Amino acid sequence: MDTFDFLMHGFSVATTPQNLLIAFIGAFLGTIVGMLPGLGPINGVAILLPFAYALGLPPESALILLAAVYLGCEYGGRISAILINVPGDAGAIMTTLDGYPLARQGKAGIALSLSAVSSFVGATIATIGVVLFAPILAKWAVSFGPAEYFVLMVFAITCLGGLVGDQPVKTGISALIGLGLATVGVDAVTGIYRFTFDSVNLSDGIQFTTIVIGFFSVSEILILLERTTTGHKVVEQGKRSLLNFKEFTFSLGAMLRSGLMGFVVGILPGAGATIASAMTYASERKIAGDTGTFGEGDLRGVASPEAANNASACGSFVPMLTLGVPGSGTTAVMMGALTLYNITPGPQLFTQQPDIVWGLIASLFICNVILLVLNIPLVGLFAKLLNVPSYVLIPSIAAVSFVGVYSINSTTFDLVFMVALGVFGYFLRKLNFPLSALILGYVLGELMESNLRRALSISQGELSILWSSPITIALWLLAILMVFMPIIRSIYRKRYKKTAV
Amino acid sequence: MTMERLFSGLMALVCFGLIYLAYGYTAPIAYDPIGPRPYPILIFSLLALGTLVVTFRPAQFTKIIDLGFNKAIIRNLILCVIALLVYGMFFESLGFPVATTLMSFAVGLLFDGKPVKTFIFSVIISIALFILFDLFLDVKLPLGLLSGIVG
Numbered sequence: 338m339d340t341f342d343f344l345m346h347g348f349s350v351a352t353t354p355q356n357l358l359i360a361f362i363g364a365f366l367g368t369i370v371g372m373l374p375g376l377g378p379i380n381g382v383a384i385l386l387p388f389a390y391a392l393g394l395p396p397e398s399a400l401i402l403l404a405a406v407y408l409g410c411e412y413g414g415r416i417s418a419i420l421i422n423v424p425g426d427a428g429a430i431m432t433t434l435d436g437y438p439l440a441r442q443g444k445a446g447i448a449l450s451l452s453a454v455s456s457f458v459g460a461t462i463a464t465i466g467v468v469l470f471a472p473i474l475a476k477w478a479v480s481f482g483p484a485e486y487f488v489l490m491v492f493a494i495t496c497l498g499g500l501v502g503d504q505p506v507k508t509g510i511s512a513l514i515g516l517g518l519a520t521v522g523v524d525a526v527t528g529i530y531r532f533t534f535d536s537v538n539l540s541d542g543i544q545f546t547t548i549v550i551g552f553f554s555v556s557e558i559l560i561l562l563e564r565t566t567t568g569h570k571v572v573e574q575g576k577r578s579l580l581n582f583k584e585f586t587f588s589l590g591a592m593l594r595s596g597l598m599g600f601v602v603g604i605l606p607g608a609g610a611t612i613a614s615a616m617t618y619a620s621e622r623k624i625a626g627d628t629g630t631f632g633e634g635d636l637r638g639v640a641s642p643e644a645a646n647n648a649s650a651c652g653s654f655v656p657m658l659t660l661g662v663p664g665s666g667t668t669a670v671m672m673g674a675l676t677l678y679n680i681t682p683g684p685q686l687f688t689q690q691p692d693i694v695w696g697l698i699a700s701l702f703i704c705n706v707i708l709l710v711l712n713i714p715l716v717g718l719f720a721k722l723l724n725v726p727s728y729v730l731i732p733s734i735a736a737v738s739f740v741g742v743y744s745i746n747s748t749t750f751d752l753v754f755m756v757a758l759g760v761f762g763y764f765l766r767k768l769n770f771p772l773s774a775l776i777l778g779y780v781l782g783e784l785m786e787s788n789l790r791r792a793l794s795i796s797q798g799e800l801s802i803l804w805s806s807p808i809t810i811a812l813w814l815l816a817i818l819m820v821f822m823p824i825i826r827s828i829y830r831k832r833y834k835k836t837a838v
Numbered sequence: 839m840t841m842e843r844l845f846s847g848l849m850a851l852v853c854f855g856l857i858y859l860a861y862g863y864t865a866p867i868a869y870d871p872i873g874p875r876p877y878p879i880l881i882f883s884l885l886a887l888g889t890l891v892v893t894f895r896p897a898q899f900t901k902i903i904d905l906g907f908n909k910a911i912i913r914n915l916i917l918c919v920i921a922l923l924v925y926g927m928f929f930e931s932l933g934f935p936v937a938t939t940l941m942s943f944a945v946g947l948l949f950d951g952k953p954v955k956t957f958i959f960s961v962i963i964s965i966a967l968f969i970l971f972d973l974f975l976d977v978k979l980p981l982g983l984l985s986g987i988v989g
Binding site: 392504513514517563727732736740743752753760763786 | 841842845846849856859860863864865867869870871872873874877878881882884885888889891892895901903905906911914915918919922923925926927929930934938941942943945946947948949950951955956959960963964967971975976977978979
């Protein structure tokens, strides 16, 4: 069977009535979660993950649900960015720059529909990219041994250090905290209990949902508590709520370029929607030059970040599906979801679980169509939800988070532990330690240790196996490059400033 | 002494404690060449190193972080954490509907809700979520106090 047959098989999985309904529900919920300021895709996926599991959904349906939520969030983030000048999620920060000015000019409806279309274009480009590249990468990755995997994970973590956050040390610390948390529990090889403090509740390791919901949901509630007083005013949508053909062709180039770039950035482990949208916004502004009105309401300024953040969301599925190394914080959570089902993502997934892989890829296409259809007519309804007061919204989020954690093991310990992690996460966030790195570290932790130990078992303790194949050497070099990336970037920036002067 | 340095310093101390603990993790029989001990020691040593760098690095490498704390915010944060902790601890014994009503009321007040409105919504939230999860989504929730009265 070639790729096309597999894709058709994927569509047959994704178009069963149950999965279509799940995709629809996920897209709807995702849009709401993405729209609400403060709640991003990680929160949405994290809160829904335990329910997908508790409901006994088959793994492919659970993954479709989570993917739909993820894409929905990227669509939803723009609504609040345009209407109240507050990005609904991190990927939509750049959308506020031109989206809100457009809304002030009475063109909110145009900005919303244009951004929906560009989200669709970006995501579609990236999904086609997934179809084309993922099988090739998977085929190549099958030859990876444990040593290659170990180095690949080191590379993924250094990638984070080079690309996420403004201080690599802090990103590194976050990732190491995640790796450290992953060592808690019984050691799979020898049966020794590590860092369990003789607690039965920790002997199986820290539950993944407890970690994610604690770090993201609980800490988010505390962060939101600081800004209760600021009220937002929703801007009216204006007379015309649909873009016309001229506006579409005007921004098409920006959409296509940004979609491609977003996809490439999305593939890199760690670099997610935020970086993709910032990069494309900057490059589109440069391309437009003097003819653009960027910052004052340029249509391309809305189209490019939206195309890019959706493209990068889809692109981040590539490393997760093919290498078992997530491309973003949200796909890290989704990978955790797969491990709940005892499925280890990696190149074997393509041959062993074609239902899951191709069902997921096909559902990316379907979710995009659903989201486009859902988003253009229903945008008014979604905007109304922005008026739900926080004293109703926040307690509901808290309650749903607790139910999610409780549903896995039904213990009080998990709930209290989750709050403790939330407080810890709150301090990490306040001090600019990026939590997405922590989650990536936690997800990779167990795999990293087991691959390292397997590699060293093969070589009977000889460390040189870690740098003896061409792939490992190349990955080490890339990892070293990434470590120096912040320095290279700052030198480049200084030079750029000089020439600009 | 900034918050950042204090926090990192504390993390470093915790790391040393964990490294000390990890020294005791030896397997009775060697199943693989490196065993359960070196990996955690490696991770926590690197973490200790990183946090020590953040604790003691010269001021020119740090960025000033405006925590934006004032007395009212700190008080609200502490109250919110207490509310969530109490919610977690009594989730089972009080049962989901009662515990959630209490938590929603407390957290709702912290988020500037008017007492009467917040209370009404707290009751609605807890009942609605209970029906949604327990009846429709088949996620079994504890009834606690109400276990004799309802279903």
